[in-house]
Amino acid sequence: MVNERTLPAGQAVDASWLIGLRWGSIAGQVVTILVAWHLFGVQVPFVELALVVGAEIAMNLGAAFWRRRRPMFPPELIAALFVGDALFLTLLLYFTGGAHNPFNFLYLVNIVLAAVVLGPRLTWLLAGVSAFGFGFLFFDSWPVAFDLAHPHDSEAAMALHMRGMWVAFVVAAAFIIYFVGRVTRELSRRNEELRTAREAVHRAEKLSSLATLAAGAAHELSTPLSTIALVSSELTRQLQSDGASAERIADAKLIRTEVSRCRTVLDQLAVDAGQTVGDTRSSVTVATLIAGALEGIKDRGRVSVTLATGVEQHELQLPLRAVQHAIRALVNNALEASTAKVDVSAAVAVGGLELTVIDYGPGMSDEVLTRATEPFFTTKSDAGGMGLGLFLVNAVARDLGGRLDLSSKPGQGTRATLSLPLAGR
Numbered sequence: 001m002v003n004e005r006t007l008p009a010g011q012a013v014d015a016s017w018l019i020g021l022r023w024g025s026i027a028g029q030v031v032t033i034l035v036a037w038h039l040f041g042v043q044v045p046f047v048e049l050a051l052v053v054g055a056e057i058a059m060n061l062g063a064a065f066w067r068r069r070r071p072m073f074p075p076e077l078i079a080a081l082f083v084g085d086a087l088f089l090t091l092l093l094y095f096t097g098g099a100h101n102p103f104n105f106l107y108l109v110n111i112v113l114a115a116v117v118l119g120p121r122l123t124w125l126l127a128g129v130s131a132f133g134f135g136f137l138f139f140d141s142w143p144v145a146f147d148l149a150h151p152h153d154s155e156a157a158m159a160l161h162m163r164g165m166w167v168a169f170v171v172a173a174a175f176i177i178y179f180v181g182r183v184t185r186e187l188s189r190r191n192e193e194l195r196t197a198r199e200a201v202h203r204a205e206k207l208s209s210l211a212t213l214a215a216g217a218a219h220e221l222s223t224p225l226s227t228i229a230l231v232s233s234e235l236t237r238q239l240q241s242d243g244a245s246a247e248r249i250a251d252a253k254l255i256r257t258e259v260s261r262c263r264t265v266l267d268q269l270a271v272d273a274g275q276t277v278g279d280t281r282s283s284v285t286v287a288t289l290i291a292g293a294l295e296g297i298k299d300r301g302r303v304s305v306t307l308a309t310g311v312e313q314h315e316l317q318l319p320l321r322a323v324q325h326a327i328r329a330l331v332n333n334a335l336e337a338s339t340a341k342v343d344v345s346a347a348v349a350v351g352g353l354e355l356t357v358i359d360y361g362p363g364m365s366d367e368v369l370t371r372a373t374e375p376f377f378t379t380k381s382d383a384g385g386m387g388l389g390l391f392l393v394n395a396v397a398r399d400l401g402g403r404l405d406l407s408s409k410p411g412q413g414t415r416a417t418l419s420l421p422l423a424g425r
Helices: 015-037 048-069 075-094 104-119 120-137 154-241 247-279 286-294 319-337 365-371 389-399
Strands: 282-285 303-307 315-318 343-347 352-359 403-408 414-420
Touching: 015 075, 015 154, 048 389, 075 120, 075 352, 104 120, 104 414, 154 247, 282 286, 286 303, 286 315, 286 319, 286 343, 286 389, 303 319, 315 319, 315 403, 319 343, 319 352, 319 389, 319 403, 319 414, 389 403
Parallel strands: 303 343
Antiparallel strands: 282 315, 343 352, 352 414, 403 414
16 A cells, blocks of 8 residues: 555555455454344344355455465455445445445445545545445335334334444444544555665665766776776886986885775775675674774774673674674775774673674764764864765664664763674575
């Protein structure tokens, strides 16, 4: 079931709820027939009513068989089921007093449900069929007999009819409240699924764009960087052969080093933006994952690691390089945000592994916190970052079925919690 607050017409829906509703309706009809006969003394034609109920059961079994083969029902099939229900209701009323039967309220239940699930065209079709069926009952129907002490006691018959109207009203109200509420919840749930799917597609598009951008940059810059690297190597050898000062030779070597660094950054950006998400998953322990993530961090001495008892040997199935880089990005962000120590901890929770990185820096405002995982959003005024770190961490977490949670207050630091599913969960 799909809804953007109202269900778009022409979309297929999962009608398992409708099949269940119709089973409940059939059971309610059987109970009503027995109660009318046993408690109110209504002489009902059991054979004719049994045939109608049997036809309803056959129709619902057909719908259930369809759903086993094709879970999604086209709107035309949903409308056909509603029309069938209206016709069956007309037959039941026909054999039990026609328009005088107080349970003619139930026509409205079908129309209300159709208005929620179907588009206006099919709903009006059902309303027309229901109006025709109800109108037909004014012209022809089977009268009902009552077991009254005085067969011609019209006051007793009217009192019985009024009680029947009250029961019919209660039944119709209960059906509308319960099932319309259920349908609305199903629509809301489907809305949430659609929103999540749209976010995933949007995120994948952004990652694809980043990968294309990074690959293009690496391709365009590879030639000039190679030229600079070659020239710097020749310059270093020339300076050494000419007996130049150690400072000038060191400067030439620095050029070569920085060129290598530029190429590494471009290659890593391409990997982070697109390739890591598709890495083959491998089994790794929590201890190995964190140890690898902390390798190469410049200010490693300020990082305090605390692992909960027994968590080191828990295993995860994940793309190792992508996740280690995500953890490294969180730690580097924390080190840049604070001159104090950074706490890294890992523990097993209900949802899997929770890895938390805490810094004690200036923190983030609510506005910054809301936008922290957006691509190309950064608060670094020295152009030290591209604003992709938290975006890529969040993307990796979501692709693995986990999540990234950020909490922060100005002046109180920031807590980043990366949740990852454990192997076998």
